Amino acid sequence: MSISREDIEKVAVLARIKVDDEQVSALEKDLGNILDLVDQLSAADTDSVEPMAHPLDAVQRLRPDVVTEINQREAFQAIAPATEDGLYLVPKVIE
Amino acid sequence: MHNKSVAELSKELESGKISSLELTQQFLDRLKREDGKYNSFITISDEQALAEAESADEMRAAGKATVWTGVPFAHKDIFCTNGVRTSCGSKMLENFVPPYDATVTEKFKAAGAVCLGKTNMDEFAMGSSNESSFFGAVTNPWGLSNGEKRVPGGSSGGSAAAVAARLVPAATGTDTGGSIRQPAALCGITGLKPTYGRVSRYGMIAFASSLDQGGPMARSAEDAALMMNVMAGFDPKDSTCIDRDVPDYTATLNEPLKGLKIGLPKEYFSEQLSPAMEEQVRNAVREYEKLGATVKEVSLPNAKLAIAAYYVIAPAEASANLSRFDGVRYGYRCADPKDLMDMYTRTRAEGFGNEVKRRILVGSYALSAGYFDAYYLKAQKVRRLIQQDFINAFKEVDVLMSPVTPSPAFIQGEKTTDPVSMYLEDVFTIAINLAGIPAMSVPAGFVDGLPVGLQIIGDYFSEARLLNAAHQFQQVTDWHQREPQ
Numbered sequence: 001m002s003i004s005r006e007d008i009e010k011v012a013v014l015a016r017i018k019v020d021d022e023q024v025s026a027l028e029k030d031l032g033n034i035l036d037l038v039d040q041l042s043a044a045d046t047d048s049v050e051p052m053a054h055p056l057d058a059v060q061r062l063r064p065d066v067v068t069e070i071n072q073r074e075a076f077q078a079i080a081p082a083t084e085d086g087l088y089l090v091p092k093v094i095e
Numbered sequence: 096m097h098n099k100s101v102a103e104l105s106k107e108l109e110s111g112k113i114s115s116l117e118l119t120q121q122f123l124d125r126l127k128r129e130d131g132k133y134n135s136f137i138t139i140s141d142e143q144a145l146a147e148a149e150s151a152d153e154m155r156a157a158g159k160a161t162v163w164t165g166v167p168f169a170h171k172d173i174f175c176t177n178g179v180r181t182s183c184g185s186k187m188l189e190n191f192v193p194p195y196d197a198t199v200t201e202k203f204k205a206a207g208a209v210c211l212g213k214t215n216m217d218e219f220a221m222g223s224s225n226e227s228s229f230f231g232a233v234t235n236p237w238g239l240s241n242g243e244k245r246v247p248g249g250s251s252g253g254s255a256a257a258v259a260a261r262l263v264p265a266a267t268g269t270d271t272g273g274s275i276r277q278p279a280a281l282c283g284i285t286g287l288k289p290t291y292g293r294v295s296r297y298g299m300i301a302f303a304s305s306l307d308q309g310g311p312m313a314r315s316a317e318d319a320a321l322m323m324n325v326m327a328g329f330d331p332k333d334s335t336c337i338d339r340d341v342p343d344y345t346a347t348l349n350e351p352l353k354g355l356k357i358g359l360p361k362e363y364f365s366e367q368l369s370p371a372m373e374e375q376v377r378n379a380v381r382e383y384e385k386l387g388a389t390v391k392e393v394s395l396p397n398a399k400l401a402i403a404a405y406y407v408i409a410p411a412e413a414s415a416n417l418s419r420f421d422g423v424r425y426g427y428r429c430a431d432p433k434d435l436m437d438m439y440t441r442t443r444a445e446g447f448g449n450e451v452k453r454r455i456l457v458g459s460y461a462l463s464a465g466y467f468d469a470y471y472l473k474a475q476k477v478r479r480l481i482q483q484d485f486i487n488a489f490k491e492v493d494v495l496m497s498p499v500t501p502s503p504a505f506i507q508g509e510k511t512t513d514p515v516s517m518y519l520e521d522v523f524t525i526a527i528n529l530a531g532i533p534a535m536s537v538p539a540g541f542v543d544g545l546p547v548g549l550q551i552i553g554d555y556f557s558e559a560r561l562l563n564a565a566h567q568f569q570q571v572t573d574w575h576q577r578e579p580q
Contacts, residue, residue: 007460015414015459016421017452018440027456033515034457038470040403044477051475052482053305055291055531056555060334075194081428088423091432 002032096121097261098578101166101318104264108155108165115155115165119148119209122167126211126262132239135247135257137172137230139212140179147209154207162321164207169266171254172213173220174200174309175298179210183300184218184228184250187420187427187446197298198330199267199309206325214266215253218448219417220274220302223520225252226511227450235282235504236260236579237545245504245545248278248520254312255282259579265313265322269299271306272405273499273524276536279312280499280548283538285565285575286312287319290556291531292337295330303412304335306405306528315575316537316565320344323558339556347559348566353387355564358492362398363523363550367501375540375547376498379568383496386567393491395484400477401526402518407461407474408529413451414458420446453514482530489554494564497523499536499548523550533558537565538574546574 008027012019019027073086082089096118099107107113123141130136144167151165175181175193177200182188196204203210217227224246225233235247236259247256251268255278258266268275270288279286287310294309301307311322324345329338357380364373380390422428422442429445432438447455461470488495501522510517527534532555539549549568553561569575 003460008456011456011460011463012440014463015455016418016436016439016443017447017455018444027453030453030514031457031460033513034406034453034518035460037515037518038403038406038461038474040400041407041470041473041477044397044400044473044480046473046476046480049476049479051472052479053475054335055305055482056337058292058335058337061331063331072194076424079192079194079425081422081426090423091434091438093435 003028003035097125099264100315101264101313101321104166105162109160115148115151115209116145118165119144119167119211122211122263129260129262133234133236133256133260134231135215135233135253135260135262136169136212137182137184137215137253138180140210143179144209144211147204151207151209161206163203163325165209167209167211167263168203169211169214169254169257169263170200171216171251171267171269173216173269173300174267175300176200176210176213179213181213181300182230183220184216184230185447185451186229189229189427191426195298198295198332199326200298202325208325211263214257217250217252218451219300219413220250220269220271221413221450221454222249223273223277223517224510225249226507227448229448232507234507237283237504240580244507246281246507248281248504250274251312252278255279255284255286258282258284258312258314261578265311265318267309267326268312269307269309270528271303271409272528273521275310275312276499276524276534276548276550277521279536281504281546283546283574283577284312284314285316285319285535285537286310287323287535287558287561288527288533289323289327289558290533292335293533293556293558294326295328295333295336297330297332301416303409304416305412306409316562316569317345317348320348320562320566323562342559344559344562347563350563351387352383352564352567355383355388355494356492357383357388357390358393358488358495359390360395360398360488360495360497361392362395363497367522368498369502369542371542372498372502372547375542376549379539379549380496382568382571386571391492393488393495395488395526397477397480397484398526401481401529402522404474404477404481404529405525406457406518407470408478410454410458411461411471412458414455414462417451417455450514478529481526485530485532494561495552497550497552499523499550503542503545503547527552531555533561535561535565537568538577540574
């Protein structure tokens with residue numbers, strides 16, 4: 001199965017990864033090969049098969065609704081690219 | 096000292112012949128002297144290691160020592176270590192110093208073990224050769240004497256190379272599609288991928304959450320058992336961890352193997368396997384027969400679909416997991432972003448390497464509107480078929496045995512231009528992750544002077560049995576004691 005340049009450009013936006021024009025050609029080939037490999041799945045008869053999410057079919061546990069975390073804002077923000085007054089700095093979002 | 100096992104080092108420390116501080120200094124000196132040849136470490140954390148050694152000596156003086164107290168080892172650079180850089184082999188986390196410990200890290204600390212540093216790995220654990228690391232490829236200690244630079248396998252290639260080169264007696268690894276077993280096989284060491292949910296994934300940087308599992312990499316099954324005694328167990332911080340008693344994995348190592356029923360999956364002795372590799376694996380199985388085991392052929396008819404299912408499920412989960420790297424809270428951020436979208440897209444384009452980007456794009460495609468049922472849902476259904484094959488096989492036999500890889504360690508650069516040829520490296524290991532069952536790689540011979548791994552696959556939570564089978568094999572063979580020149 002092949003994947004078009006348009007598909008690659010669209011999925012790159014969805015994945016928030018900037019892709020240059022020359023990279024698109026290489027990706028067309030590589031992703032096309034990977035999707036060819038994956039296409040073997042279509043031959044499998046899975047009509048009455050339940051999808052499997054956890055090998056032991058375990059489900060998410062619930063915990064009591066109590067506070068278990070302490071405030072570590074300074075430790076967490078010490079490793080951030082840009083902060084000010086306890087806030088994370090990002091480029092302007094609203095004009 | 097560098098040639099001693101974990102069990103032996105523990106005895107030396109216990110007898111008082113050497114302090115942990117002295118032992119740690121010796122290992123650090125040797126590591127710094129030797130690792131230039133292998134590049135198996137990303138970070139050597141001498142300061143923390145010496146501090147941990149001092150605490151270990153105090154712990155011993157206070158009569159609180161465990162088997163691990165004062166014993167040096169290393170963590171794959173995917174386990175978060177409070178105050179020590181954790182890069183996951185990526186530029187994205189080149190300067191990331193976690194403010195917390197992974198549960199596995201915490202457990203080794205509590206046992207008094209001394210972490211010498213963080214081992215090299217494929218970027219975000221995506222790879223089978225350790226060539227996708229931002230910190231450079233790792234060189235396999237085997238083959239170097241012929242002037243050949245071979246891959247150590249991946250993604251836990253740094254851990255495998257470091258243990259094989261006797262830089263550390265043991266190291267942690269993680270296995271999503273073969274990342275403990277394949278490098279263990281190519282480097283001639285012993286590795287175990289536990290049952291999914293046996294070892295906590297908290298603080299282990301996520302690649303594919305329904306497949307990832309941490310486990311031990313060591314020179315013998317006995318040392319791997321000692322690591323499992325530390326690593327295994329329920330953790331309320333990991334919502335997919337299983338709450339189930341943990342046995343003492345060393346207690347059953349010496350059980351006799353008489354009557355053990357071994358199955359050989361015929362699909363794993365296919366034309367992909369080189370005849371020389373097959374001979375070594377069959378010789379190993381004959382050793383088991385001498386130990387009283389019986390052997391029969393079994394079939395895993397859906398195993399051939401494992402790689403296809405994996406390359407939907409793993410990239411899909413990776414694309415979701417790696418969406419957290421946005422340049423806002425931690426990790427890399429591109430210079431001078433002109434707006435928010437520019438910051439996201441350039442941060443991720445510059446911070447991730449090519450293989451990681453390929454997998455994120457494949458995963459995003461498989462999960463995008465209109466494709467979800469055809470890809471992700473279909474792959475999850477095939478996953479159940481693959482699991483059912485194993486469940487059926489274990490109605491007939493106790494363990495399965497197979498090769499770990501189709502061929503021995505290949506030359507660096509041989510497979511980097513064709514991602515799909517690299518993916519096929521995991522043809523015998525990947526189905527095990529999809530089923531969630533445990534499996535080991537055990538040194539079982541050589542082809543052209545390069546190590547061959549025997550894979551021993553077990554039913555859910557049968558780690559003790561696998562370690563027992565591997566240990567008994569290691570009592571009658573010496574493949575695991577061979578050293579690269």
